[in-house]
Amino acid sequence: MAEKNFLVDHLISEIKSGTYQLDKKLPSEHILADQFNVPRMVVRKAYEQLQDLGFIYSKQGKGSYVQESKKQIPLILSGDVSFTEKMKEFQFSFQTSTIYCEEISYDQKIFQSLGVGSDDKVFKIGRLRLMDDFPIALHTSFVAKTAFPEIENDGPDITSMFQYYRQRGYVEFGSSSSTLKVIFPTLFERDILQCSSLIPLLQVESLCRDKRSNQVLEHTVIIYRSDCFTYVI
Amino acid sequence: MAEKNFLVDHLISEIKSGTYQLDKKLPSEHILADQFNVPRMVVRKAYEQLQDLGFIYSKQGKGSYVQESKKQIPLILSGDVSFTEKMKEFQFSFQTSTIYCEEISYDQKIFQSLGVGSDDKVFKIGRLRLMDDFPIALHTSFVAKTAFPEIENDGPDITSMFQYYRQRGYVEFGSSSSTLKVIFPTLFERDILQCSSLIPLLQVESLCRDKRSNQVLEHTVIIYRSDCFTYVI
DNA sequence: GTACGTTCACTTGGCAACAAGATACATTGA
DNA sequence: TCAATGTATCTTGTTGCCAAGTGAACGTAC
Numbered sequence: 001m002a003e004k005n006f007l008v009d010h011l012i013s014e015i016k017s018g019t020y021q022l023d024k025k026l027p028s029e030h031i032l033a034d035q036f037n038v039p040r041m042v043v044r045k046a047y048e049q050l051q052d053l054g055f056i057y058s059k060q061g062k063g064s065y066v067q068e069s070k071k072q073i074p075l076i077l078s079g080d081v082s083f084t085e086k087m088k089e090f091q092f093s094f095q096t097s098t099i100y101c102e103e104i105s106y107d108q109k110i111f112q113s114l115g116v117g118s119d120d121k122v123f124k125i126g127r128l129r130l131m132d133d134f135p136i137a138l139h140t141s142f143v144a145k146t147a148f149p150e151i152e153n154d155g156p157d158i159t160s161m162f163q164y165y166r167q168r169g170y171v172e173f174g175s176s177s178s179t180l181k182v183i184f185p186t187l188f189e190r191d192i193l194q195c196s197s198l199i200p201l202l203q204v205e206s207l208c209r210d211k212r213s214n215q216v217l218e219h220t221v222i223i224y225r226s227d228c229f230t231y232v233i
Numbered sequence: 234m235a236e237k238n239f240l241v242d243h244l245i246s247e248i249k250s251g252t253y254q255l256d257k258k259l260p261s262e263h264i265l266a267d268q269f270n271v272p273r274m275v276v277r278k279a280y281e282q283l284q285d286l287g288f289i290y291s292k293q294g295k296g297s298y299v300q301e302s303k304k305q306i307p308l309i310l311s312g313d314v315s316f317t318e319k320m321k322e323f324q325f326s327f328q329t330s331t332i333y334c335e336e337i338s339y340d341q342k343i344f345q346s347l348g349v350g351s352d353d354k355v356f357k358i359g360r361l362r363l364m365d366d367f368p369i370a371l372h373t374s375f376v377a378k379t380a381f382p383e384i385e386n387d388g389p390d391i392t393s394m395f396q397y398y399r400q401r402g403y404v405e406f407g408s409s410s411s412t413l414k415v416i417f418p419t420l421f422e423r424d425i426l427q428c429s430s431l432i433p434l435l436q437v438e439s440l441c442r443d444k445r446s447n448q449v450l451e452h453t454v455i456i457y458r459s460d461c462f463t464y465v466i
Numbered sequence: 467g468t469a470c471g472t473t474c475a476c477t478t479g480g481c482a483a484c485a486a487g488a489t490a491c492a493t494t495g496a
Numbered sequence: 497t498c499a500a501t502g503t504a505t506c507t508t509g510t511t512g513c514c515a516a517g518t519g520a521a522c523g524t525a526c
Contacts, residue, residue, distance in 0.1 A: 001281075001284075005420070005423075005430045006420065008430065009419060009420050028476075028477060029478070030476085030477085030478095039510075039512090040511095040512095041510070041512095044478085044479090045281075047478090048234075049285075052282075058477095058478060058479090059477085059478075059517085059518090060477075060516065060517050060518085061476085061477050061479095061516070061517030061519085062477060062518060062519090063477060063478075063518095064477095064478080077413070077466060177465050177466065178465070178466050179463050180310070180463070180464035180465070181305075181459075181463050181464070182415055182433045182435060182459035184286075186242060187238070187239065187242050190238075197238045197241070198431065200433040200459075226414075226433075230412050230413065230414055231412065231414070232411070232412055232413070233410065233411050233413055233466045261506080261507060261508085262507085263506095263507085263508095272480075272481060272482090273482095274480070274481065274482095277509085291507095291508060291509090292487085292488085292507085292508075293486070293487050293488080293507075293508045294487030294488035294489080294506085294507050294508065294509095295487080295489085295506095295508080296488095296506095296507060296508075297507095297508080
């Protein structure tokens, strides 16, 4: 195991330092095994982990190649500016697509923060953030039907939640303190975000309040691919 | 590969839901392979990844057991309160030990932020943060000798940098905006932080300024074990 | 000369057999 | 009786072989 980890470390530093060019072949498992005087299985395991980590990809019969690394763009982690607004300054094309809008079953934490009872209906609206047509974040808004009665119908067509709230009379928004966690993607998240299993995700959870009434408008959970951003707080 | 990932997902959710008790044996590789109708190698790879992720440990001849999970304590991520002060409110015992204090070779980014030239000397002071004698963070301070001429001698004995600066006439500190990155531990960091290779680390980089003169006192890089904290920003 | 098929060498992928550690239990001997 | 030792059967760890995909080199028919 130690041997595998050493190899992984070594190869990552070589990839990062640019020893192997983009989409260039890495040494074959056999060659590398001979070089480091370890069984091929060790090299195999190292290569497999590098695949899970998104550094390389392997093709049977051909070889292993370094994966194009994602541009790390700086992202301001503060909840009172909308994602769309955060992204305006960059030269990339940004896009949002709503992927679901559905009622959720009772969840104590969410229902409590929204200030509704267990009998009330709460909808979960999932919006995928794309940069140059590449998924980089999944934005989930939990909204109470008591606050927005038409949310079930409106949900699928909303592109900006902030704009939706503004159209309904809420003018100024405030964000509670956010909690931040590092998680690994579930099967669903891997699929949605098109990432391998060992790409860490940054999960930011916060509440969006109407500043005038202090009413909680939504409970927000955003998960960002950690390989696409450097965060600024 | 998909089969392995499915198994990993499945086992993690079972471990988290408490199906297997602490230090209790998981099904043997052979049994699980039969249950899921996959070759044992697939189960093996899943178990190995769970080891790297810190969920389980395996012993040859005995079996695989679930690892005790770390308590997640909330941590305020803001640079102008010292770590020691952040931790005072908790019931755990906190401790800091200086593990190195050495001159570094020229690094453009660091030298520039400290406002010194390439001929100047900059020291790197590494301090390990322990909670109940368990390492949870590595705090690295980059300090210019021009600003603190005695840093080479004083460094190893400093427990609180803020206190050190106060003793030298700096009373109020300000922190620049921090940048935040998710990284995996290097061999050295794994050793120091006693963590397995796939524990993501949260790297927070910032500058500490004297509020009066706006002089940069130190360039700070802190890496936290992501499995020990929920961060609050 | 060219087009096509065959072979061969090299790649990653997969797996079954074996090695080695642990433990419970039977066997042996004083 | 009791302790030491062998043995069977679990467990995880390791290894080596073969399958399968790829592409270049080569040969052959036209």
